[in-house]
Amino acid sequence: MIDAVTVERYGLPGHLRSVPDEIDAVGLPVTGVLPPELTGRYVRNGPNALPGQSTGLFQAGPGMLHGVRLREGRAEWYRNRWVRTGAFHGRPFVGPAGIDRTAVSANTHVVHHADRIFALVEVGLPYEVTPDLGTVGPCDFGGRLTTAMTAHPKRDPATGELHFFGYGMFPPYLTYHRLDAKGELVHSREVAVAAGTMMHDFAITEHYALWLDLPVTFRLEPAGRGGMPYGWDEGHGARLGLMRRDVPDAPVHWFEIEPCFVFHVGNAYEDDSGRVVLDAVRYSPEEFTSLWSLLTRSGALTGAGAVAGRALLHRWTLDPATGGVTEEALDSQEVEFPTLDDERIGRRARYLYTVTGTDPRSVGRCAIVKYDLVSGTADRHDLDADTVIGEAVFVASGDGRRGEDDGWLVSVTTRRDGSASRLIVLDAADLPAGPVAAVELPRAVPTGFHGSWFPDPGPT
Template identity: 60%
Template sequence: MTESWLTGHLAPVPDEITATDLAVTGTLPAELTGRYLRNGPNPRPGEPSKHWFLGHGMLHGLRLRDGRAEWYRNRWIRTSGFTEDARFVRDDLTFDRTAVPANTHVIAHADKILTLVEVGFPYEVTPGLDTVGPCDFGGRLTSAMTAHPKQDPVTGELLFFGTGFLPPYLTYHRLSAAGELVESREIEVPGPTMMHDFAITGHHVVWLDLPVVFDLDLALTGGGMPYRWDDGYGARLGVMPRAGGPVRWFEVDPCYVFHVGNAYEDAAGRIVVDGARYRDADFAGLWADIGGAPDPARAAAGTESARLHRWTLDPATGKVSEEALDDRGVEFPTHNETRTGHGHRYLYTVADDAIVKYDLERPSSSAHDLGEGMAAGEAVFVPAESARAEDDGWLLTIVSDRAGQGSELRVLNAADLSLTATVHLPRRVPAGFHGSWIPDA
């Protein structure tokens, strides 16, 4: 039986190609001049794949300029694990943080394009998607780097963290706008959890210390991802002053969160966090389906889907309130990143059959229907040059046929989710994780 993540629109592609002068339906906005890059796992032909998260990273890129789609290309990220079959865990049980798949995200910061995965160092690539090599910021980075750093839209700093299988389990880092690692400090947590994302506000960092934990026994058996749900670990969110100081922890209902939408401080000084929340049963169903350790009894009660959720943390009283914002299954929440850490009205998410936009002030939602048999990836927001509103811009998403027959880049008007343009891609693009719009300087 072929694993589910090796079939249909998730199936890897066997090679690298370049295509030019791509066909476009509709009109590409002329101000979309830059590169859309998206990362995801793509094992080589014949290579074993024990979990969807473990395939070698492959970038898919489109170059847009002056209303034209000039090129598409895809390239494996040539990490030491890809080129030399280097092992992440060495014989002396130390870690080679260059021997990683670099398959989760791709960002631009301080004139570098970095591909990210949460267990090791980032890898730098060129604008043409060629691999430059691992980046440890001049030797200052000694932990892993999360795949979900946050760029402060005011200071230009890049805030991120690294997790570890051994102490220190969590380390906070701050990169200057110029790309210099200027701060690293250990954050005390009880154990090695699968902390995939976090949040920032204007004055705080928000940690997600949740009950999916590293399991050494699973690691030693050589299975897929060595993580499992642990009822005994507990679930809590932590609020840490960015300027320094202790973490204030708030216990929350047990859950798991892969992705935060955004966070901010409200007028009363409370910390508001929006994210895609899995109940234990929902996580169990998803985890087994993509190669994780199965928990059939728990998964039987789940849906494999997250739902948009809000936590409000009050440092003055120590109380936390929780609110389900919708009952529709969604993932990959995104926002206008000029609002990162500040109040936001809109979030954009991916449902099974639609791109869903949430207006959190009304509150209400609207959807762009993908069409029968189609699946979308993360919708990346690109602000208009002369934007007058938070949702004045476009959404870029790769949409693929679930049967594996083809893919396209859709450009949506973020205000009303109408289809502005479709770039017809020369090949199927496997479902992947995260991407970025990198405008020309």
């Protein structure tokens, strides 16, 4: 069991230690049989300190992309590359001229939209990268993006539009943005909130954007000391906001909820009666403050990257007609990093995939947990005690799918001592059966944050 004192005394555990260089490897060994329809690239982002440098906080390190190229049952290559941002080259985020939104870590997520790939972190501009993980540079969409961009944009599967937001420490505190399917920034608007809150994620439905205005607000004092500039604010309150995204400048309908915090949303949808259902991973005030105390100490970390604690899958049901809201826990086991079939984003989805056992204070094994939100049951794949797993990304099996879970879950596992890593592939319809294939990676990949699957056809 790893706590902050252990970290500070002995350093990062092996599965989180940064790698010192960039490498390329080809013809990777495969155990089992890779599904031939898995032809594309899996790319995952996470912090990785430069050799001889320390950022003080593990989660603030420069972004590094790790990619594996699969083609027709073969694992053709692995490579890793730092995202060469302004911060990578030594420029400060805050200088005499103010905030430099290109001087960021770009270490949280990597997404694809309109034939472009972006490395993301929520405090600055996105950085475009190539399919081979080289850095192109910062992107402000022709000068139209003047705020930061969230690391968790949402693509509407019906329209192909990409919805996202930027939050700030100073006004405007929250700004909503929309890219069309061609990648043009076509709409931006400020959303009125009372303070600068840490809004890591949000949700969309067919007609709404759903905001999480929760009681973690900007703090100037720790920011001045180089620490995390946010903290729990007992007086801020907690509320969820519904905003029609198909009506320009539509008002936000706010729903007061019990104080809590959410790092990651699972999904949201509109039910047959017009209510909006949100599933997300909820931290109680006590669990969040315990976690935040751990994270904001120098070198502090968690087993799956930057999130741990007794976080439970939770559901809120919002009724725009009555203004009522109900809340319920969907499970009693701690989970994080919820994912789903991207074609179900904003629509009713039966399955949600999470990871558990990654809290460094936990003695349990890591596992992937699949929730059936219709039957209320859960399946899981447990790893051995010496292995840590990251977020599991769903990849649909292709044309002729038999069901919503007809596809694969892809994730990177790393030995706790940092001695080896594998890319594993599981049948999403049968997690207990274990991996159908595993790709042996040429080095240990530090456990990081979020990743994506970029299917062919595309650049080679």
